[in-house]
Amino acid sequence: MYSYEERIRAVKLYLKLGKRSAATRRQLGYPSKGSLETWVREFGQQGDLRLGYARPGPKYSDEQKKAAVEHYISHGRCFSVTLRALGYPGRDKLTTWVREMDPQARKRAVDRAGRPERSLAYKRAAVYELCDRQESGKAIAQRLDVDRVTLYNWKNQLLGRDAPAAMKRAKDFPAEPDKADLERQVESLRRDLRRLQLEHDLLKKANELLKKDLGVNLQLLTNREKTTLVDALREVYALADLLQALVLARSSYFYHRARLRLGDKHAEARRTISDIFERNHRCYGYRRIQASLSRRRVLISEKVVRRLMRQESLVVPKPKRRRYKSYLGEISPAPENIINRNFQATAPNEKWLTDISEFQIPAGKVYLSPMIDCFDGMIISWAIGTSPDAELANTMLDAAIETVAAGTDRPIVHSDRGAHYRWPGWLSRIGNANLIRSMSRKACSPDNAACEGFFGRLKAEMFYAGDWRSTTIEQFIHVLDDYIRWYNESRIKKSLGFRSPIEYREDLGLAT
Numbered sequence: 001m002y003s004y005e006e007r008i009r010a011v012k013l014y015l016k017l018g019k020r021s022a023a024t025r026r027q028l029g030y031p032s033k034g035s036l037e038t039w040v041r042e043f044g045q046q047g048d049l050r051l052g053y054a055r056p057g058p059k060y061s062d063e064q065k066k067a068a069v070e071h072y073i074s075h076g077r078c079f080s081v082t083l084r085a086l087g088y089p090g091r092d093k094l095t096t097w098v099r100e101m102d103p104q105a106r107k108r109a110v111d112r113a114g115r116p117e118r119s120l121a122y123k124r125a126a127v128y129e130l131c132d133r134q135e136s137g138k139a140i141a142q143r144l145d146v147d148r149v150t151l152y153n154w155k156n157q158l159l160g161r162d163a164p165a166a167m168k169r170a171k172d173f174p175a176e177p178d179k180a181d182l183e184r185q186v187e188s189l190r191r192d193l194r195r196l197q198l199e200h201d202l203l204k205k206a207n208e209l210l211k212k213d214l215g216v217n218l219q220l221l222t223n224r225e226k227t228t229l230v231d232a233l234r235e236v237y238a239l240a241d242l243l244q245a246l247v248l249a250r251s252s253y254f255y256h257r258a259r260l261r262l263g264d265k266h267a268e269a270r271r272t273i274s275d276i277f278e279r280n281h282r283c284y285g286y287r288r289i290q291a292s293l294s295r296r297r298v299l300i301s302e303k304v305v306r307r308l309m310r311q312e313s314l315v316v317p318k319p320k321r322r323r324y325k326s327y328l329g330e331i332s333p334a335p336e337n338i339i340n341r342n343f344q345a346t347a348p349n350e351k352w353l354t355d356i357s358e359f360q361i362p363a364g365k366v367y368l369s370p371m372i373d374c375f376d377g378m379i380i381s382w383a384i385g386t387s388p389d390a391e392l393a394n395t396m397l398d399a400a401i402e403t404v405a406a407g408t409d410r411p412i413v414h415s416d417r418g419a420h421y422r423w424p425g426w427l428s429r430i431g432n433a434n435l436i437r438s439m440s441r442k443a444c445s446p447d448n449a450a451c452e453g454f455f456g457r458l459k460a461e462m463f464y465a466g467d468w469r470s471t472t473i474e475q476f477i478h479v480l481d482d483y484i485r486w487y488n489e490s491r492i493k494k495s496l497g498f499r500s501p502i503e504y505r506e507d508l509g510l511a512t
Contacts, residue, residue, distance in 0.1 A: 378501035
């Protein structure tokens with residue numbers, strides 16, 4: 001809110017400076033342009049300003065609104081003309097009236113939303129027409145269905161803003177232009193036009209002969225493909241210009257030209273290799289392919305076979321990276337598989353599962369050894385380290401044994417046949433705690449599927465989605481430890497009635 005004195009000072013200064021709104025506001029530092037116009041209009045109508053502000057009521061009648069909108073439509077839909085002629089209302093209010101009474105008045109004459117993105121080749125062709133035009137730039141823009149400003153923006157992007165004066169109409173011409181300078185400009189323009197035409201023709205031929213997209217980068221083509229383009233346009237352009245535009249060495253061009261004239265001498269071999277590859281379940285490498293060719297009396301070297309297979313995209317599937325396993329052979333008698341894939345338990349500390357999983361990050365490797373209760377999937381103990389040794393497994397087992405009341409529970413501890421679970425340290429701890437051992441069959445991970453499933457969920461939810469490039473070993477161990485605690489305390493499971501393992505045990509009245 002401005003006082004009466006501030007408003008009247010602004011109006012008088014505005015009139016003193018010759019009704020210059022910007023100069024008035026710059027000198028006073030206030031008000032906005034709209035406020036100043038309102039004060040001036042009020043001063044002109046009443047000869048003075050009100051002492052205070054009154055809450056405005058309905059200011060314009062329906063007849064005034066209708067008259068303003070009709071004047072706007074009948075006078076070329078120009079806001080300035082209507083406001084000057086009627087003296088009311090403001091631009092924003094008139095815009096609101098027009099949208100209410102004539103919704104079609106402010107729609108764009110041309111809808112640009114549905115126009116497709118123009119390719120680089122299309123832009124180059126448009127700029128070429130602009131440079132070599134026989135008509136105005138506006139007519140060219142209308143024929144190409146683009147805006148005139150857009151057409152000149154394409155010219156600036158491709159040729160730069162310092163293009164010759166023929167591209168745009170200069171406002172001030174020198175009284176006596178230098179003829180030599182004009183000739184240089186004309187010659188420069190002709191070179192630019194010829195370069196654009198050459199690039200346009202190369203892109204067109206690449207689309208016709210090589211089936212490339214019109215916006216393809218010509219520098220990324222192979223020398224063989226570039227040679228094909230040069231031969232197609234050599235009658236129109238000089239060889240030196242074509243080689244320069246494609247960045248192709250002269251010797252490379254003549255080499256590939258000679259090779260193209262000879263034809264593909266390995267055409268029959270290509271078909272034979274593809275046939276052998278498909279008939280043998282797509283598993284033959286270049287050595288076995290070469291041996292099969294020899295049996296068919298097709299004598300070519302292994303290097304040629306490898307090259308032809310690479311060109312024909314005949315790739316043998318590679319085995320996945322070997323996963324970590326701790327099996328070192330039968331170093332002690334293995335106990336019976338008591339669990340036998342029955343991972344259901346009616347009470348806590350009835351069936352335990354354990355295994356070791358590896359996490360490889362840029363900083364190194366981390367190993368996790370958990371003990372999982374089959375009753376609710378709770379991780380009752382875990383150990384994290386940088387080495388998959390016996391100490392890692394023994395530390396985890398000691399922590400699990402501490403959770404069992406002495407002489408009350410005898411859990412079955414199920415594991416795979418890894419060496420960690422067959423050393424004397426593990427066996428002595430199992431015996432002293434009166435636990436029961438159970439082991440999976442050799443190389444049969446489904447026998448410990450519940451534990452493998454926990455590792456899969458852990459890696460999908462925490463490990464695979466993370467970026468560990470700047471993470472140290474200590475930081476990763478901390479993150480992994482936090483995840484397991486969250487898994488026990490907060491992560492809900494549908495099988496537990498959408499409760500976490502700890503919440504599930506608390507609702508059942510079981511000690512955790």
